[in-house]
Structure formats: structure tokens, C-alpha cells
Amino acid sequence: MLDIDSFKQMNDSLRVGLGDELIVAASRRIQEILSEETVLCRYYGDQFGIMIEETGGIEKDQEMAEKLIKAFNKPFFIDQYELYITVSIGFSIFPEDGKQWEDLLKYAGTALLRAKEEGKNRAKAYSPALDIKNFKNFTLKNDLRKAIDEDQFILHLQPIVNLETGEILAAEVLTRWEHPEWGMVAPDEFIPLMEETGLIIDLGRQILRKVCQQYRDWIERGLPQIKISVNYSGVQFYQKNFVKDIQKTLKEFDLSPDFLIIEITESVLIKQSGRTLEDIKTLQEMGIQFAIDDFGTGYSSLTYLSSMRVDILKLDRGFIREVPDDERSNKILGAVVKLSQELRMKLVAEGIEDWDQLLLLRALHCVAGQGYIYREPVPVDVFEEILEKKDIQPLKNVTDLKGYDGESNDDDQRFFKDLIFAKMTIREFAGETADIGFTGTILKSIGREGLQFITNVQIPIRKDFILEFEMELFGERVKVQGFPSRVKKLEKEIFQYGLVFIGMESQKGFKLTLEKLKTHHESKKELSRGELSLEEMIGFFRSNRNFTDSNPW
Numbered sequence: 001m002l003d004i005d006s007f008k009q010m011n012d013s014l015r016v017g018l019g020d021e022l023i024v025a026a027s028r029r030i031q032e033i034l035s036e037e038t039v040l041c042r043y044y045g046d047q048f049g050i051m052i053e054e055t056g057g058i059e060k061d062q063e064m065a066e067k068l069i070k071a072f073n074k075p076f077f078i079d080q081y082e083l084y085i086t087v088s089i090g091f092s093i094f095p096e097d098g099k100q101w102e103d104l105l106k107y108a109g110t111a112l113l114r115a116k117e118e119g120k121n122r123a124k125a126y127s128p129a130l131d132i133k134n135f136k137n138f139t140l141k142n143d144l145r146k147a148i149d150e151d152q153f154i155l156h157l158q159p160i161v162n163l164e165t166g167e168i169l170a171a172e173v174l175t176r177w178e179h180p181e182w183g184m185v186a187p188d189e190f191i192p193l194m195e196e197t198g199l200i201i202d203l204g205r206q207i208l209r210k211v212c213q214q215y216r217d218w219i220e221r222g223l224p225q226i227k228i229s230v231n232y233s234g235v236q237f238y239q240k241n242f243v244k245d246i247q248k249t250l251k252e253f254d255l256s257p258d259f260l261i262i263e264i265t266e267s268v269l270i271k272q273s274g275r276t277l278e279d280i281k282t283l284q285e286m287g288i289q290f291a292i293d294d295f296g297t298g299y300s301s302l303t304y305l306s307s308m309r310v311d312i313l314k315l316d317r318g319f320i321r322e323v324p325d326d327e328r329s330n331k332i333l334g335a336v337v338k339l340s341q342e343l344r345m346k347l348v349a350e351g352i353e354d355w356d357q358l359l360l361l362r363a364l365h366c367v368a369g370q371g372y373i374y375r376e377p378v379p380v381d382v383f384e385e386i387l388e389k390k391d392i393q394p395l396k397n398v399t400d401l402k403g404y405d406g407e408s409n410d411d412d413q414r415f416f417k418d419l420i421f422a423k424m425t426i427r428e429f430a431g432e433t434a435d436i437g438f439t440g441t442i443l444k445s446i447g448r449e450g451l452q453f454i455t456n457v458q459i460p461i462r463k464d465f466i467l468e469f470e471m472e473l474f475g476e477r478v479k480v481q482g483f484p485s486r487v488k489k490l491e492k493e494i495f496q497y498g499l500v501f502i503g504m505e506s507q508k509g510f511k512l513t514l515e516k517l518k519t520h521h522e523s524k525k526e527l528s529r530g531e532l533s534l535e536e537m538i539g540f541f542r543s544n545r546n547f548t549d550s551n552p553w
Contacts, residue, residue, distance in 0.1 A: 001108040002030065002068065005086045005120040007046035008196055008235075018078060019046075022085070025076050033064075033071050045197050047112075049105070058093060058125055065089045065123030086121035088112060097126050109138040132426060132439040133457045136182065141193045143179065148202050152178050155210055156377035159392055160229070160348055160370045163362055166391040170227035170261065172370065174377040175207055181429065183460030188493060191233065201239045204232065208246065211260075212253040214380060224390050229261035229291060234268040237276045243283060258287035261312065265293050269304040277308060284309065291348070296336065305343065313340050317351025317371075324360045337364045358394060415445040420471065422453065427481060428466035442537060443471060448514060450482060450500045456493050456541040459484055467499065478510055494537055 004026060011019035023046060030048060034040060039051040052064065069087060076083040090112030092104045107126040113134040115124035147153065153175050160170040177185040194200035211228055219225065236242065250257055262283065268276070269292070280290055291312035296319055304310075315336060322329035340347035349361050352371030361369060373394045375386065386392055420443040426434040444452040451469070459465065463483045470479050482499040490496055 001043065001090050001105075001112045002048045002050060003088050003112055003116070004046040005088055005116070007085075010083070010085070018081070021078050022076060022083060025078065026072075026085070026087075029071055030068065033068055049108075061091050061093060062123060062125065065091060069121060069123060088115040088120050089123040090115050090126065091123065092126040106135075106138060106142070109142065110134045113137055127437070132424065132436055132459075135436045136457060137189075137193065140177075140179070140182070140185065140190055141197065144190070144193060144197060144199050147177060147179070148199060148206060151206070152180075153203065153206065153210075154178055155207070155214065155380055157380060157383040158370055158377040159375055159383070159386060160227075160368055161374050161392055163349075163358065163366060163369050166393050168224070168226055168387060168390060168392055169368055170229055171383065171387075172229045172263070172377075173207070173211055173231070175203075175231075176377075179460075181460070182458075183462060186458060187231075189458060195233055195235045198235070200233045200235050204236045205245060205249070208249050209252075212249055212255055215255060215259060216253045218384075218387075223384065223387050225259065226387070227261050227289070228259055229263050231263045231293065232268075234264070237268065237279060243279050246283065246288075247286070256287065257283075258289075261289045261291050263291045263293045263314065266295065266304070269308070280308070284311070294350075305345075310345055312346040312348060314348045314350055320349055320351045320353075320357055320361075320371075324356050330360065333360070334364050337361075337366050341365070355394070416443060420473075422469045422471035424453070424455065425468050426466070427468045428464065438470075440540070441469070442540060443469075444496065446514070448501075450485070450498060451480070452496060452498055454490065454494060454496050454537055456495070458487075458495055459497070461485065461487060466502070469499070480510065491534060491538060494534075494541065 004023075007019065007022075010022075023042070026046075027040070027042065027048065030040060030050070034050065034052075037053055039049075041049045043049040052061070068089060072085055072087050076085065090108045090110065092098065092107035092111065094104055097107050098104050111124040111126040115122050117134070118124070156174045156176050157171040158174060159168045160172060161167065162169055175187055177190050179185050191200065194203055208230065211230055215228060239245070246257075250260075284290060289311035291314050292310055293314045294316040295313045296316045313336075315333075319329065319333050319336065323333055324330055337347060346368065347366055349366050349369035350371065352358055352361065352369045352373045354373060357371075358369075358373055374392055378386075422441050422443050423438040424441045425438050426436045428434060429436075439455065439457060442454040444454055446452075453469070459467075461484050465483055466481055467484065468479060468481045470477065472478070480501055481503060482501040484497045485500045486498040488496045
């Protein structure tokens with residue numbers, strides 16, 4: 001599998017149609033290297049599949065891959081442009097890696113993702129040590145078109161609330177993918193893949209139709225007519241007839257445009273073109289409002305606030321997380337609230353999770369907000385029950401992950417103050433034995449019946465999804481297996497799970513290790529309960545730590 005590096009960014013930056021010409025030129029250059037017996041196809045987008053017969057083993061495959069990479073050292077000349085591109089390659093071998101075509105394709109794609117992760121412009125052979133995240137990403141990418149065709153995407157809604165009265169002002173639409181194997185997949189995982197393949201345009205049309213159909217149903221049933229906020233990718237602004245498509249869908253369902261809010265990120269405006277600004281202006285004249293999502297995470301926020309009319313600012317949850325304990329964060333939050341008021345822009349505070357944050361926002365006269373203190377994103381039918389009451393009050397206690405199964409009575413559950421690393425792999429997936437490779441995780445606690453772990457891979461909560469963990473405790477190498485039972489999202493790409501053990505009856509060594517851990521904690525009481533630093537966890541996962549070494553500890 002061969003993929004052009006950074007093709008999307010190049011395609012977005014140059015004239016329309018040039019990307020297609022570059023793909024044609026790239027395919028010709030690949031053909032120059034390959035023999036007549038080789039099968040070459042354009043797999044999709046900027047990715048090519050190559051099948052080579054009887055290469056002579058992994059060394060010859062690596063040589064061929066390096067030869068293909070070297071062929072792209074020369075620039076491409078298209079019109080007035082001199083384009084320098086690189087490619088990444090992943091390959092698998094029959095029969096060592098698999099005997100079925102589908103497996104070979106999947107493993108080559110997994111190796112390709114690892115090649116890109118390691119810096120691009122390189123080739124990577126498949127190995128069972130390639131981790132779960134790469135495997136999952138390739139599986140999802142491979143299933144995107146089928147997911148759209150089979151309508152596997154569903155709407156979840158999170159209320160946007162008047163912080164003083166509890167009145168529901170609007171709802172943000174958050175798309176979820178009901179994958180038949182991986183379960184509910186969040187946008188953070190599949191949206192980048194959609195953008196990379198260009199399928200985000202088809203998905204965007206499908207989601208807007210679902211939203212309009214649902215809103216028409218609410219009108220006919222007499223439910224409160226709140227605003228609906230839909231997230232749009234920057235890629236969608238490059239599609240032909242962007243405005244006309246929206247107008248056509250609204251007309252089909254006989255809806256006035258003023259119920260709709262389009263959310264875009266700061267990056268869309270940073271890369272803004274004349275046509276993008278014109279489209280935004282046209283939609284605003286129709287009555288559609290524009291909101292800037294994750295405000296404050298970009299580097300030119302104040303520049304575009306002065307150059308265009310923004311209706312709503314959605315304050316990134318990072319501004320809320322440290323208040324009210326951190327004085328600097330409090331002052332920054334107060335300044336942003338005041339700025340929005342003086343510019344006469346609506347402000348929505350995202351990620352409100354506790355009463356202290358809510359009370360400070362009220363004291364600063366921030367009008368609107370959303371977060372788990374009111375509700376997490378919920379399916380449409382649950383949201384309708386909330387909407388019928390017209391207002392919603394903050395929860396007394398936001399649900400937290402109490403133990404490995406949420407209701408732990410395990411007196412021997414031990415929490416780690418320091419970071420304890422473990423290797424995680426999938427042993428059984430939807431009833432099938434798996435051999436996928438290891439991913440680094442962090443252990444938070446462990447007991448007789450289960451453990452808590454932290455990972456940057458979102459995994460399904462199902463009993464036929466069996467995970468294995470390998471760790472070192474007091475010099476003893478320990479292996480345990482179980483199924484995930486509960487999840488809590490800690491950060492955009494970091495999750496905390498509970499795991500219920502299976503098959504532990506015969507593991508006397510594990511029980512002895514737990515006794516040692518118990519004695520250790522009782523002798524050092526300060527270690528009996530510890531909170532992990534979010535910054536440490538983020539740093540661990542972003543360092544791309546490789547757990548394929550013989551001694552990762």
C-alpha cells in the first residue's frame with residue numbers, strides 16, 4: 001500500500017483539478033518502476049495498492065519499497081508548479097502474514113499507518129507488534145464508504161443551556177458511528193479519516209438531511225423550536241455548490257434557515273479563502289448563524305474577529321478546566337467573557353463539569369454553556385424527553401468512574417500514585433481469535449476482580465472483546481485477561497476504562513502479587529490513593545512510546 005504524504009494539504013492549497021493531475025503523474029512514475037507482472041491499482045484517494053508476485057522475501061520487498069520511495073525524489077512539473085512530494089509504504093507478505101487477500105490488505109494498510117506515524121517518506125513491513133491503534137484506524141478507514149452507504153451514523157445531541165435559568169437554548173449535534181465490530185466510534189476518530197479520503201462531504205450531506213428530518217418531526221409534534229448546531233469541516237467548504245446543497249436540503253424539508261447554527265473551527269478561518277468568506281456571508285444573510293468551535297486554541301483568533309462577523313464563540317474546555325482554583329485561568333476566562341460582551345457576540349462555555357466552574361461562570365455573567373454537569377451527548381429519543389420539559393437543571397453529582405465496574409466492592413483495589421505501564425493487546429475480537437500486537441497503557445488501579453487502565457485507543461464495551469495485559473509488579477511479570485466494562489473520557493483522545501477479569505481462578509501467582517501490593521500500600525500509606533497527572537498521561541501517549549522492545553520497563 002503506497003500513500004502520497006500530505007496530499008490533502010497540497011490539494012487544498014492549489015488550484016482545482018491539480019490534485020487529480022498529480023495522482024495521474026504519480027501513478028505513471030510508479031509504473032516505471034514496476035514490472036509488467038505487477039498489479040497496480042488506485043485503491044482510493046491518493047492511495048495505491050500494489051501486488052507483486054514472487055519477490056524473494058522481505059529483503060527484496062524492502063528493496064522494492066525503497067526504490068519506489070527514491071523515485072519520488074524528483075519533482076513533478078504541472079502547469080507553473082514544481083511539486084516535491086514524498087510517499088509512505090506499508091507491505092505484508094504471503095503466507096507469513098496471512099493467507100487471505102483481505103488479511104494481507106489489512107496488514108499492509110496497518111504497516112502504512114505506522115510508516116506515516118514514524119515520520120513519513122519511509123517503508124514499513126507488517127509485524128504483529130504493530131499496535132492496536134494502527135489496526136483500528138485502518139479498519140475504520142476501510143469501512144467508511146460502507147458505513148455511509150448502510151447509514152451507520154447516528155445523531156447524539158447535547159443541550160446548550162442558559163446558565164441562570166436552565167432554559168434549553170440550542171443543541172449541538174455530535175455524530176456517532178455505530179460500527180458493527182468496534183461499537184460506538186466518536187468523531188475524534190473517524191472525522192480525520194473522512195477528511196483524508198474526501199468522504200466527509202458525503203457524510204456532511206447525510207447528517208444535514210438527518211438533522212432537518214428530525215427538526216421537521218419536532219415541529220409537527222409541537223416540541224420547542226430551539227436552535228440546532230452542526231459541526232462542519234473545512235474540507236466541506238471546498239466542495240462545489242456548498243451553499244446550494246444546504247439551501248436545497250432546507251427547502252426539501254420546508255424549514256426556515258434561522259434554526260441552524262454551523263460550527264467551524266478556527267483553522268477554517270485561518271486558511272480562509274475569498275470564496276469561503278463569501279459562502280459564510282451568503283449563509284448568514286439567509287439567517288444561519290456561525291459559531292467558532294474550540295475558541296482560543298488557534299493562533300490568530302483576534303485577527304479574524306476583527307475581519308468578519310462571527311455570531312457565536314464557543315469557549316474551549318481548556319479555559320474551563322482549571323477554574324476556579326487557578327487565578328490566572330480565572331482572569332483569562334473573565335477577559336474572554338468581557339470581550340465577547342463588548343463585541344456583542346454570544347458566548348458558549350464548553351466542558352462545564354462541576355458546580356464550582358458553573359458558579360464562577362454565572363458570577364462572570366456568561367450566559368450560555370454546555371457540559372456533563374447538564375448532560376452528556378445523548379441519543380435523539382433521550383434528548384426529546386429533556387426538550388419536552390423546556391429547561392434542564394444541573395446535576396448534583398456528575399457521574400464518575402468509581403471502580404473497574406462502576407460498583408466496586410473490592411476492598412483490595414489498589415490505586416497507583418506513580419505511572420505504572422502495561423502492554424495491552426486484543427486476544428479475542430467479536431468471537432474470533434486475534435493477533436494484533438501491543439499498545440502501551442497506564443494502570444490506575446488493580447484488584448482481585450479487575451483493574452482500571454488509561455489508553456488513547458477507544459474500544460468497545462462488550463463481553464466478547466477480550467483484552468490481555470502484561471505488566472511488571474515487584475519484579476514479577478504478570479498477565480491477566482478480561483473484558484472492558486465502563487469508560488470515562490479524560491481528554492479528547494484519552495480514556496479510562498474498567499476491566500473485569502476472566503479465568504483468574506487458577507492464577508495463584510497473581511494473588512500473591514496482590515498480597516505484596518497490599519502490604520506495600522499499608523506500609524506506605526501515602527501511596528494508598530494517588531491521582532495521576534493529566535499532563536503526564538498526555539505526554540506518555542504523545543511520545544509514541546514503543547512497547548515492542550524486549551524489556552519496555
